[in-house]
Amino acid sequence: MGSSAEQVREVAVKAKAAAAELAPMTRASKDAVLQAMADALVERADEILAANIVDLENGTAAGLSASLLDRLRLSRERVEQMAGGLRDVAALPDPVGEVIRGYTLPNGLEVRQVRVPMGVIGIVYEARPNVTVDAAGLCLKSANAVLLRGSASAYRSNTVLVEVLAAAAEKAGAPTDSIQLVPGTDRESVTHLLHARGLVDLVIPRGGASLIAHVVETATVPVIETGVGNCHIYVDAAADLEMAERIVMNAKVQRPSVCNAAETLLVHREVAAEFLPRVTASLADAGVRIHGDEMTASIVDGPVLPVTDDDWAKEYIDLDLAVGVVDSVDEAIAHIRRWTSGHTEAIISTDARAIRRFVSRMDSAAVMVNASTRFTDGGELGFGAEIGISTQKLHARGPMGLPEMTSTTFVITGDGQTR
Amino acid sequence: MGSSAEQVREVAVKAKAAAAELAPMTRASKDAVLQAMADALVERADEILAANIVDLENGTAAGLSASLLDRLRLSRERVEQMAGGLRDVAALPDPVGEVIRGYTLPNGLEVRQVRVPMGVIGIVYEARPNVTVDAAGLCLKSANAVLLRGSASAYRSNTVLVEVLAAAAEKAGAPTDSIQLVPGTDRESVTHLLHARGLVDLVIPRGGASLIAHVVETATVPVIETGVGNCHIYVDAAADLEMAERIVMNAKVQRPSVCNAAETLLVHREVAAEFLPRVTASLADAGVRIHGDEMTASIVDGPVLPVTDDDWAKEYIDLDLAVGVVDSVDEAIAHIRRWTSGHTEAIISTDARAIRRFVSRMDSAAVMVNASTRFTDGGELGFGAEIGISTQKLHARGPMGLPEMTSTTFVITGDGQTR
Numbered sequence: 109m110g111s112s113a114e115q116v117r118e119v120a121v122k123a124k125a126a127a128a129e130l131a132p133m134t135r136a137s138k139d140a141v142l143q144a145m146a147d148a149l150v151e152r153a154d155e156i157l158a159a160n161i162v163d164l165e166n167g168t169a170a171g172l173s174a175s176l177l178d179r180l181r182l183s184r185e186r187v188e189q190m191a192g193g194l195r196d197v198a199a200l201p202d203p204v205g206e207v208i209r210g211y212t213l214p215n216g217l218e219v220r221q222v223r224v225p226m227g228v229i230g231i232v233y234e235a236r237p238n239v240t241v242d243a244a245g246l247c248l249k250s251a252n253a254v255l256l257r258g259s260a261s262a263y264r265s266n267t268v269l270v271e272v273l274a275a276a277a278e279k280a281g282a283p284t285d286s287i288q289l290v291p292g293t294d295r296e297s298v299t300h301l302l303h304a305r306g307l308v309d310l311v312i313p314r315g316g317a318s319l320i321a322h323v324v325e326t327a328t329v330p331v332i333e334t335g336v337g338n339c340h341i342y343v344d345a346a347a348d349l350e351m352a353e354r355i356v357m358n359a360k361v362q363r364p365s366v367c368n369a370a371e372t373l374l375v376h377r378e379v380a381a382e383f384l385p386r387v388t389a390s391l392a393d394a395g396v397r398i399h400g401d402e403m404t405a406s407i408v409d410g411p412v413l414p415v416t417d418d419d420w421a422k423e424y425i426d427l428d429l430a431v432g433v434v435d436s437v438d439e440a441i442a443h444i445r446r447w448t449s450g451h452t453e454a455i456i457s458t459d460a461r462a463i464r465r466f467v468s469r470m471d472s473a474a475v476m477v478n479a480s481t482r483f484t485d486g487g488e489l490g491f492g493a494e495i496g497i498s499t500q501k502l503h504a505r506g507p508m509g510l511p512e513m514t515s516t517t518f519v520i521t522g523d524g525q526t527r
Numbered sequence: 528m529g530s531s532a533e534q535v536r537e538v539a540v541k542a543k544a545a546a547a548e549l550a551p552m553t554r555a556s557k558d559a560v561l562q563a564m565a566d567a568l569v570e571r572a573d574e575i576l577a578a579n580i581v582d583l584e585n586g587t588a589a590g591l592s593a594s595l596l597d598r599l600r601l602s603r604e605r606v607e608q609m610a611g612g613l614r615d616v617a618a619l620p621d622p623v624g625e626v627i628r629g630y631t632l633p634n635g636l637e638v639r640q641v642r643v644p645m646g647v648i649g650i651v652y653e654a655r656p657n658v659t660v661d662a663a664g665l666c667l668k669s670a671n672a673v674l675l676r677g678s679a680s681a682y683r684s685n686t687v688l689v690e691v692l693a694a695a696a697e698k699a700g701a702p703t704d705s706i707q708l709v710p711g712t713d714r715e716s717v718t719h720l721l722h723a724r725g726l727v728d729l730v731i732p733r734g735g736a737s738l739i740a741h742v743v744e745t746a747t748v749p750v751i752e753t754g755v756g757n758c759h760i761y762v763d764a765a766a767d768l769e770m771a772e773r774i775v776m777n778a779k780v781q782r783p784s785v786c787n788a789a790e791t792l793l794v795h796r797e798v799a800a801e802f803l804p805r806v807t808a809s810l811a812d813a814g815v816r817i818h819g820d821e822m823t824a825s826i827v828d829g830p831v832l833p834v835t836d837d838d839w840a841k842e843y844i845d846l847d848l849a850v851g852v853v854d855s856v857d858e859a860i861a862h863i864r865r866w867t868s869g870h871t872e873a874i875i876s877t878d879a880r881a882i883r884r885f886v887s888r889m890d891s892a893a894v895m896v897n898a899s900t901r902f903t904d905g906g907e908l909g910f911g912a913e914i915g916i917s918t919q920k921l922h923a924r925g926p927m928g929l930p931e932m933t934s935t936t937f938v939i940t941g942d943g944q945t946r
Contacts, residue, residue, distance in 0.1 A: 128864060128888065128890070131887065131888065131890075132887040132888060211909070213907075213908070213909060217898055217902060219908060221925075224890075226920050226921075227890065227920065305743075309920050309921075310920070310921060324724075324747060325747050328743060328744050330919060330920070330921040332921075348943070351942075351943040354943060354945055355943065355945055357945075358945035358946060359945075362945075362946055445547060467938055468550065468551040469547065469550065469551060470936070471547070471550075471643075471646065472936065473936060473937065474936065474937040474938075474939060475936060475937070475938050475939070476939050476940075476941070477938070477939065477940040477941065478940065478941050478942055478943055478944075479636055479939055479940070479941035479943070479944045479945075480944060480945045480946060482945070482946045483636060483939055483941075483944065483946065484937070484939075488632075488946070489632070489638060489937070490630070490632060500749060501645050501646065501728050501729070501749070501934035502645075502728075502729060502749040502751075502921060502922045502934070503921045503922035505934050505935050505936060505937075506640075506935075506936070506937045515920035515921070515924050516924050516925075517889070517891065517892060517893065517894060517924060517925070518892065518893040518894070518903070518908070518925045519886055519893075519894050519896070520893060520894070520895050520896065520898055520902055520903075521895075521896040521897065521898070522895070522896065522897050522898030522902075523770075523897055524767070524770040524773060524774065524897055524898070525897075525898045525899060525902065526773055526774055526776075526777035526778075526781075526898075526899045526901070527777060527781055527899060527901045527902065527907070
């Protein structure tokens with residue numbers, strides 16, 4: 109389903125008007141709106157599930173994979189989980205109004221740097237309809253108007269979800285048009301959104317590498333890149349190898365389909381002969397395919413596929429692991445700087461000098477010392493909620509919670525000061 | 528002078544390599560480099576001034592305006608001022624390594640969010656050669672490699688300045704290629720820089736509206752918009768009119784050519800008849816042309832040009848002021864939200880309710896209460912240095928000092944934690 113630039117512009121203009129009214133809302137008012145949205149999801153679950161069944165039938169007819177259909181599928185329990193997510197967001201502190209810097213100048217001017225909403229945030233995402241609810245809740249709490257652009261395969265589910273959420277929000281006191289769906293399901297409608305300068309303050313893409321690349325290359329509005337994670341683990345000469353094995357297994361196997369799963373293992377030459385046979389045996393037991401360099405192949409008993417530059421560069425998000433042997437922490441650092449997507453890297457070592465060198469020379473959103481890469485996650489870090497994981501350096505880097513969905517303004521109060 | 532994408536890419540690759548070595552430099556090492564750069568400017572002033580004279584001669588032959596030639600012109604005193612600026616930057620605290628958030632999770636993981644350099648920063652700017660020195664100093668202090676792209680008219684001055692700074696920096700221990708000029712003087716060379724994804728982490732344009740628009744629309748690397756300031760002053764019904772006059776005069780007349788000068792004055796109807804005749808008389812004495820609405824024209828004695836939508840939208844950066852009468856603070860808010868460039872707005876009032884309403888409904892980088900718009904300035908706010916004033920909401924908003932030239936990373940330390 110196509111949409112014109114004019115149609116997308118129209119919803120953006122409405123969103124901008126809503127944003128002006130959202131900004132001064134109190135926390136109590138916003139939390140009441142979030143509770144009403146949660147109630148409405150549960151009350152109108154039948155309508156939501158009916159729309160979801162149509163999406164699922166169309167998806168099946170169109171030959172969507174079982175895993176895509178699973179991501180698309182809602183149930184009464186999932187609807188209740190989404191409602192619970194909104195109540196959790198209501199319980200979080202309000203980021204808006206926080207004074208992050210404040211001082212008085214010699215001339216008596218009182219300077220306050222205060223968190224304020226971004227304004228209008230566009231979210232472009234794939235399949236999962238729960239993102240619709242999460243994003244609407246986080247934007248409402250941070251007083252941003254949201255423009256949601258989910259995937260074509262979830263269009264009916266998303267349409268009903270947005271209708272339910274928007275109606276409940278408005279009835280509970282939120283400005284009209286605080287929560288809207290972007291019209292259209294083709295790539296053009298995304299492009300129109302990405303070109304709405306002056307109306308859209310930020311677009312966050314959530315999805316695969318090709319979606320993110322399209323957004324970043326097309327946008328003239330500000331964007332935050334999220335989520336591609338080619339994460340590395342370096343096992344140092346001075347590593348506790350039992351700990352290293354536990355961490356590698358956790359980082360690769362516990363949930364291989366997510367961005368903070370490990371994709372490459374680098375092992376110091378001095379411990380390779382001892383460590384690689386046992387860790388690869390455990391990995392093989394868990395169904396992991398090893399893509400190794402020559403040294404790895406010569407050490408390991410089981411099957412080792414030859415590793416290529418393509419493997420070093422790749423985010424498998426599957427049960428695959430690239431494995432290499434390095435001569436030093438510096439060789440590990442150089443390898444990681446060359447191939448990383450800038451998400452998360454880990455060092456396993458008991459050598460304080462090696463740790464310090466590694467940490468100070470990484471160029472990624474997170475560096476783990478003797479811990480699993482899987483901890484780069486807003487929930488794990490205690491943020492309470494997460495809109496995505498930024499792999500860019502501007503504005504926010506790493507997991508983004510509510511404060512990262514705000515901007516700031518300087519409020520400067522005087523009694524007639526001039527220069 | 529043209530340059531190929533390949534030539535620009537080559538300097539960017541070198542800059543990225545330098546950035547990796549800059550990141551772990553200590554504050555003491557960086558400050559020593561800055562002092563050496565300052566010494567070199569003074570020592571080699573003759574070479575710098577000789578190159579500048581060639582730029583000035585070419586500029587005169589090409590018919591550059593007197594004000595452009597003035598911005599381009601260096602003198603021994605200006606070179607010494609630039610050197611002093613570098614020494615001032617050396618005296619500022621190091622932003623790199625600052626822990627901006629830190630806590631321990633229930634599972635024992637120690638979380639630290641630490642400031643780290645951006646990496647490679649491109650600065651695209653017009654005329655003034657002092658920006659070359661300022662930007663090089665601020666980037667060095669924040670451990671960023673810099674790619675400088677000044678205007679064609681200052682190419683010889685900038686070439687010598689960069690040669691002097693880079694040689695001194697390297698000799699004092701900075702990595703080779705920490706400070707480089709982007710080859711080429713045509714717009715294509717800017718475009719190549721703006722497309723160097725994966726090599727350039729941030730581009731900051733400093734210049735007029737057309738340069739900034741070109742950068743924002745062309746870039747696929749992250750950018751920060753700076754500086755266009757259509758700043759408003761609203762004089763409320765409850766204003767101290769003597770204070771209001773002082774602030775309006777200061778904001779319009781003290782330095783009309785800068786982005787934080789006032790461009791529009793809105794006056795509440797209740798005080799218009801008393802305030803407008805006296806303030807416009809003072810403004811006229813200072814050479815300011817008044818562009819007023821019908822009400823203003825009917826109140827004011829002196830000449831009033833008719834104000835158009837084009838005037839409301841414009842950053843005059845000259846001795847011109849758009850003037851309108853409004854019925855309420857809400858009408859002032861609506862006017863400003865419609866026309867502002869998002870830089871600085873001011874309210875003059877003694878009414879706490881009007882002030883609160885105005886402040887909470889602005890959507891700009893700074894809001895002044897009973898103070899001149901001219902205070903939106905890194906120097907005035909005590910930042911010590913300023914790379915520009917951001918008018919966008921992402922990353923940094925308002926004056927940007929050294930902390931705004933950094934990103935952050937999460938360093939998470941454990942003893943074997945897994946999920």
